[in-house]
Amino acid sequence: xxxxxxxxxxxxxxxxxxxxxxxxxxxxxxxxxxxxxxxxxxxxxxxxxxxxxxxxxxxxxxxxxxxxxxxxxxxxxxxxxxxxxxxxxxxxxxxxxxxxxxxxxxxxxxxxxxxxxxxxxxxxxxxxxxxxxxxxxxxxxxxxxxxxxxxxxxxxxxxxxxxxxxxxxxxxxxxxxxxxxxxxxxxxxxxxxxxxxxxxxxxx
Amino acid sequence: xxxxxxxxxxxxxxxxxxxxxxxxxxxxxxxxxxxxxxxxxxxxxxxxxxxxxxxxxxxxxxxxxxxxxxxxxxxxxxxxxxxxxxxxxxxxxxxxxxxxxxxxxxxxxxxxxxxxxxxxxxxxxxxxxxxxxxxxxxxxxxxxxxxxxxxxxxxxxxxxxxxxxxxxxxxxxxxxxxxxxxxxxxxxxxxxxxxxxxxxxxxxxxxxxxxxxxxxxxxxxxxxxxxxxxxxxxxxxxxxxxxxxxxxxxxxxxxxx
Numbered sequence: 001x002x003x004x005x006x007x008x009x010x011x012x013x014x015x016x017x018x019x020x021x022x023x024x025x026x027x028x029x030x031x032x033x034x035x036x037x038x039x040x041x042x043x044x045x046x047x048x049x050x051x052x053x054x055x056x057x058x059x060x061x062x063x064x065x066x067x068x069x070x071x072x073x074x075x076x077x078x079x080x081x082x083x084x085x086x087x088x089x090x091x092x093x094x095x096x097x098x099x100x101x102x103x104x105x106x107x108x109x110x111x112x113x114x115x116x117x118x119x120x121x122x123x124x125x126x127x128x129x130x131x132x133x134x135x136x137x138x139x140x141x142x143x144x145x146x147x148x149x150x151x152x153x154x155x156x157x158x159x160x161x162x163x164x165x166x167x168x169x170x171x172x173x174x175x176x177x178x179x180x181x182x183x184x185x186x187x188x189x190x191x192x193x194x195x196x197x198x199x200x201x202x203x204x
Numbered sequence: 205x206x207x208x209x210x211x212x213x214x215x216x217x218x219x220x221x222x223x224x225x226x227x228x229x230x231x232x233x234x235x236x237x238x239x240x241x242x243x244x245x246x247x248x249x250x251x252x253x254x255x256x257x258x259x260x261x262x263x264x265x266x267x268x269x270x271x272x273x274x275x276x277x278x279x280x281x282x283x284x285x286x287x288x289x290x291x292x293x294x295x296x297x298x299x300x301x302x303x304x305x306x307x308x309x310x311x312x313x314x315x316x317x318x319x320x321x322x323x324x325x326x327x328x329x330x331x332x333x334x335x336x337x338x339x340x341x342x343x344x345x346x347x348x349x350x351x352x353x354x355x356x357x358x359x360x361x362x363x364x365x366x367x368x369x370x371x372x373x374x375x376x377x378x379x380x381x382x383x384x385x386x387x388x389x390x391x392x393x394x395x396x397x398x399x400x401x402x403x404x405x406x407x408x409x410x411x412x413x414x415x416x417x418x419x420x421x422x423x424x425x426x427x428x429x430x431x432x433x434x435x436x437x438x439x440x441x442x443x444x445x446x447x448x449x450x451x452x453x454x455x456x457x458x459x460x461x
Contacts (some may be wrong), residue, residue: 039349041348043351057293065455066266069456152461153282153426153460153461154461160285165353169351
């Protein structure tokens with residue numbers, strides 16, 4: 001680990017190895033969580049729609065639950081490793097902070113007029129800082145609301161914090177919607193700027 | 205909005221549709237097969253990990269691990285939240301894998317609860333004898349594995365009290381229940397001894413109606429709804445896990461809340 005951290009500061013590595021490993025582990029786990037979660041949602045929809053069966057995982061409710069409660073361990077353990085290292089190595093502080101509202105507005109305007117620069121991948125613009133920080137927060141909320149739905153008796157204090165069992169289901173759904181919304185933007189932009197995808201694979 | 209439609213009114217057709225949805229599609233080779241997202245995952249991993257018995261076996265093993273994790277999280281003393289009468293869901297939904305018209309009709313006059321296994325006294329219990337047991341009441345939230353929930357009012361005797369009366373060996377691992385329609389359920393002993401686990405004879409202070417499991421339901425507010433058997437006709441204290449109707453089909457065994 002010391003080695004990857006030192007190479008990160010050597011200015012050639014954009015993403016140290018632990019970031020890349022956590023990222024791709026998360027990709028797999030989160031696809032399973034979303035696909036199975038949509039199937040679970042369909043068993044008792046909160047809104048007046050269901051997810052098309054073709055894009056769900058598990059085949060039926062029991063299968064989806066097996067997937068969801070298997071991948072949850074990967075998501076949570078990987079998430080804890082990622083957030084801990086992000087804080088301990090100072091990466092979050094260096095890359096994501098500070099987020100200044102003025103810069104966010106300027107950069108959103110620049111992005112919408114396709115004038116936002118991507119020359120230096122090691123530096124995040126204000127919109128990136130806001131979105132990456134936001135999706136980490138959404139990730140924490142989806143895990144906590146998920147625990148509230150899974151164990152509303154053993155962790156009833158946490159469930160109460162979300163406004164009770166039924167409210168926690170809505171929070172869990174909305175956090176999923178936020179993450180899926182982020183993923184759409186994130187994947188489209190990674191494809192528009194392919195070197196950012198390369199950096200997440202090779203580190204450079 | 206299905207959930208909303210179930211809770212305010214009991215629509216048998218919808219309930220049948222729901223129950224049918226719970227059943228695996230027989231045309232599928234394995235119930236874990238999916239479609240597009242599975243293809244994506246297969247593509248990403250470069251191998252066909254999803255399709256086949258291997259994935260199912262791995263998932264079932266993780267589910268067994270989750271049984272252990274939930275047993276470790278389970279507190280013998282932590283009570284499920286209780287609610288005021290004003291919070292009760294009206295009408296409380298009928299829920300089963302069959303239509304309400306097909307629910308078992310058990311005769312109260314001839315009913316006898318069979319007791320078997322690791323107990324000192326295996327005599328059967330008539331309904332009058334069961335009704336004479338001390339009564340406790342709870343207003344708790346029933347949570348279905350599908351996600352919806354409803355608050356109900358149940359009266360009966362604590363299962364732990366009954367197990368004491370029949371001289372059950374509470375060091376045994378499980379209590380198994382058999383129901384009039386053939387439904388079965390196995391629960392862990394710590395849950396059986398939980399103070400809110402109840403042999404239920406009444407709903408909202410009235411003799412349990414047929415829809416809610418006459419003559420006896422096991423109400424367990426620390427477990428998902430399908431682990432709350434209705435129309436119970438026999439119980440056995442045992443060290444052998446005899447499984448259960450939904451558990452055997454792939455639903456998590458412990459299913460604690």
